[in-house]
Amino acid sequence: MIELKDIDQKRKLVTTGAVVLVLFVSWSGVIDYLSKEYVNASTVQALAAYATARVINAAVSLASSISVSASFGVGFDIQPFQILDPINDLVEQYSSAMKFAISSLVVQKIVIEAISTLFFKVSLTVLGLVFIVSLYIRNGFYSFLLFRIFAFLP
Incomplete structure (x- = not known):
């Protein structure tokens, strides 16, 4: 039986992969x-x-x-x-x-x-990394806000 914790972990990994892909395409x-x-x-x-x-x-x-x-x-x-x-x-x-x-x-x-510009790419990268870290800290408490900021920036 699939547990809720496994689904949450897969969601975090897929989200992390998507953010890394966006950052790669940006760079x-x-x-x-x-x-x-x-x-x-x-x-x-x-x-x-x-x-x-x-x-x-x-x-x-x-x-x-x-x-x-x-x-x-x-x-x-x-x-x-x-x-x-x-x-x-x-x-x-x-x-x-x-x-x-x-x-x-x-x-x-x-x-x-x-x-x-380089400034934009660096800002996007820092924000993406902060968002990824927020997914794994405190059960992603701030990740929703950081995701909105990250999604708005590009």
Whole structure:
């Protein structure tokens, strides 16, 4: 029969293994590198999409301003490309959304740079080791709080 103490011991060992794995992945830098590459590629794509939207906006604005005038006794003036005005509004809204996307990507790049530092990795390691030790001392009394801090940090 499996005792509660055996289950608790297995839980502690699995938790310890998971923390060590997180620390190993943090120190390896693989996720940092992949994240930087992804954010850089996404930023280039977002900037290209924003530039394209601005060019389309300029072209539609220019076309909308073209007017044709004629007079056959009575003069009249028409702007045949005013029908493109809803498209112009849509492109303006799209370019505004792209501004937010670019801003978000810049913030993500800053966060990735911050968590790639030696200070962060050392802090994460110390906190992980303190959490592991807390599992085995006083029946893990403080481990719940330390786990939350450890999980929040990465």
